[in-house]
Amino acid sequence: MGSRASSLLREEDIEEIKKETGFSHSQITRLYSRFHSLDKGENGALSREDFQRIPELAINPLGDRIINAFFPEGEDQVNFRGFMRTLAHFRPVEDNEKNKDPSAGEPLNSRNNKLLFAFRLYDLDRDDKISRDELLQVLRMMVGVNISDEQLGSIADRTIQEADTNGDMCISFSEFIKVLEKVDVEQKMSIRFLH
Amino acid sequence: GFLHFHGVVLLEILQGVTLGGDKEASETSNETNTVQGLIQRDDSSLEKEIGERRGNRRGDFALSDVFYFSKKGIESIVEDEVTQRFSSEELVSWNLLTRTNNNFHYISLRLTILWGVGVIVRYGILLPLRVSLAAIGLSWLVIGTTVVGFIPNCWLKDWLSELVHVMCYRICARGLSATIHYHNRENKPKKGGICVANHTSPIDVVILANDGGYAMVGQVHGGLMGVVQRAMVRACPHIWFERAEMKDRHLVTQRLRDHVNDKKKLPILIFPEGTCINNTSVMMFKKGSFEIGGTIYPVAIKYDPQFGDAFWNSAKYNMVSYLLRMMTSWAIVCNVWYLPPMTQKEGEDAVQFANRVKSAIAQQGGLVDLSWDGGLKRAKVKDTFKQEQQKKYSCMVVGDDSSE
Numbered sequence: 046m047g048s049r050a051s052s053l054l055r056e057e058d059i060e061e062i063k064k065e066t067g068f069s070h071s072q073i074t075r076l077y078s079r080f081h082s083l084d085k086g087e088n089g090a091l092s093r094e095d096f097q098r099i100p101e102l103a104i105n106p107l108g109d110r111i112i113n114a115f116f117p118e119g120e121d122q123v124n125f126r127g128f129m130r131t132l133a134h135f136r137p138v139e140d141n142e143k144n145k146d147p148s149a150g151e152p153l154n155s156r157n158n159k160l161l162f163a164f165r166l167y168d169l170d171r172d173d174k175i176s177r178d179e180l181l182q183v184l185r186m187m188v189g190v191n192i193s194d195e196q197l198g199s200i201a202d203r204t205i206q207e208a209d210t211n212g213d214m215c216i217s218f219s220e221f222i223k224v225l226e227k228v229d230v231e232q233k234m235s236i237r238f239l240h
Numbered sequence: 241g242f243l244h245f246h247g248v249v250l251l252e253i254l255q256g257v258t259l260g261g262d263k264e265a266s267e268t269s270n271e272t273n274t275v276q277g278l279i280q281r282d283d284s285s286l287e288k289e290i291g292e293r294r295g296n297r298r299g300d301f302a303l304s305d306v307f308y309f310s311k312k313g314i315e316s317i318v319e320d321e322v323t324q325r326f327s328s329e330e331l332v333s334w335n336l337l338t339r340t341n342n343n344f345h346y347i348s349l350r351l352t353i354l355w356g357v358g359v360i361v362r363y364g365i366l367l368p369l370r371v372s373l374a375a376i377g378l379s380w381l382v383i384g385t386t387v388v389g390f391i392p393n394c395w396l397k398d399w400l401s402e403l404v405h406v407m408c409y410r411i412c413a414r415g416l417s418a419t420i421h422y423h424n425r426e427n428k429p430k431k432g433g434i435c436v437a438n439h440t441s442p443i444d445v446v447i448l449a450n451d452g453g454y455a456m457v458g459q460v461h462g463g464l465m466g467v468v469q470r471a472m473v474r475a476c477p478h479i480w481f482e483r484a485e486m487k488d489r490h491l492v493t494q495r496l497r498d499h500v501n502d503k504k505k506l507p508i509l510i511f512p513e514g515t516c517i518n519n520t521s522v523m524m525f526k527k528g529s530f531e532i533g534g535t536i537y538p539v540a541i542k543y544d545p546q547f548g549d550a551f552w553n554s555a556k557y558n559m560v561s562y563l564l565r566m567m568t569s570w571a572i573v574c575n576v577w578y579l580p581p582m583t584q585k586e587g588e589d590a591v592q593f594a595n596r597v598k599s600a601i602a603q604q605g606g607l608v609d610l611s612w613d614g615g616l617k618r619a620k621v622k623d624t625f626k627q628e629q630q631k632k633y634s635c636m637v638v639g640d641d642s643s644e
Contacts, residue, residue: 101316111313189630
């Protein structure tokens with residue numbers, strides 16, 4: 046009869062994902078459907094090509110970086126848990142989390158974690174610092190061929206200068222947070238999920 | 241008459257049985273039985289989001305600029321406008337066909353029994369009936385058109401040819417239990433015109449041809465299709481292209497133009513999307529049909545998904561399995577709207593004309609009007625779109641009227 050999307054997702058899995066990500070039961074099943082429809086190879090995991098098949102993502106200047114955010118270091122496949130974990134960063138921050146469990150650790154969609162997601166878009170080699178070179182590469186992705194190397198270089202220099210407080214010519218995560226402390230991260234990095 | 245009654249009864253049964261067993265879903269649906277979106281997009285543009293933060297600074301870069309792109313990117317991963325058009329529409333309440341059962345797990349024993357009964361009825365009774373009807377219809381088409389082909393060209397031949405064609409399409413339509421509601425028949429395509437319609441399945445041809453004669457346009461096939469094609473051409477002119485000829489756009493346009501200019505020939509039927517879409521939207525119309533000249537008669541076709549999913553997902557099913565699915569659905573119910581004829585305006589190029597017609601069809605059929613190319617089903621999206629976005633963003637970084 047072929048695989049039925051919802052029948053491959055067990056109730057225990059849904060409960061675990063619910064606890065970890067904060068998505069509701071129906072949101073998880075809907076997202077599983079979506080995961081399944083993207084999974085053309087039907088092997089329970091998504092590859093980079095599966096993501097690139099989405100036209101709106103393929104034309105996004107940062108498309109490749111966003112896709113990369115789903116894949117753990119050195120891996121080419123992301124399973125449903127990993128998929129949900131990454132998407133969870135974009136859940137809106139609720140004021141009163143009903144199950145505020147102190148031992149559960151910081152929720153994936155906290156302001157801090159949202160900033161960490163953005164930080165990692167810049168940090169290409171995952172060494173927890175944004176170097177001038179990395180910043181230049183990401184800038185190049187966003188502007189294409191429309192700005193010269195010199196001009197882009199001076200933009201990068203200026204940005205690092207403004208952010209760098211310890212003089213290592215790189216932007217660390219805490220420096221990153223400081224620069225963006227006035228920005229409404231919660232609104233800009235949140236997506237309203239229905240149901 | 242009978243079919244209409246059969247349709248109404250079925251609808252009542254389906255609604256009563258399945259909605260009762262799935263209250264949660266019914267609460268979230270509106271009048272239509274289709275699922276609402278997963279996220280609420282706020283449709284903010286690049287200008288608004290990044291422009292906001294600038295204040296009075298002419299142009300600049302900020303580390304937070306990535307927020308906009310990441311949000312848009314993640315939104316498209318969760319739900320995008322394009323990939324969903326290439327697979328069947330989801331229904332809220334189940335219509336007792338396993339094939340539409342994506343989100344419904346085992347609900348109740350009662351429902352399963354009903355489904356079982358449904359299977360017996362569909363495969364045991366409806367299928368054999370429909371297959372025989374289709375066979376009769378097709379053989380009649382071949383025989384009838386061949387016979388008519390022997391008559392010398394005159395009004396009698398044309399009249400008989402139309403009669404034979406329409407009759408056989410009617411039989412085929414019965415073979416699919418198709419109930420078709422035609423609207424605004426005063427706008428029906430006339431001779432020497434070009435009929436354009438949105439494309440969901442090969443059955444579209446049967447649906448439209450039930451109401452009148454059209455000259456078909458398409459590729460020459462071998463096998464059974466080839467036999468049918470050659471027979472049809474004997475009775476009245478259709479336009480069949482060899483595969484190699486299709487690559488030559490000028491040749492194609494010229495042949496179509498010649499046909500259209502002969503006012504005695506039947507209107508040609510073209511599907512400008514170029515591929516089957518799942519009937520929730522209309523995708524980019526290829527401009528070729530709009531460069532021929534002549535009057536365009538737009539037609540909107542909307543299938544009712546409650547009774548059977550008419551969309552042909554050619555990646556998943558070949559023609560034979562598709563037809564089998566069609567013949568084991570409850571019924572095919574659809575609405576056809578004939579729109580008033582349109583012609584190219586002064587100063588309007590083919591692309592703008594095509595978009596205008598597309599919007600009219602989308603609006604009439606209640607479909608989403610998309611500019612994305614249906615060819616994205618198989619091909620990758622062009623880099624130019626990404627470059628456009630990059631250019632827009634660069635203007636904002638540098639400042640709109642930079643002198644550097």
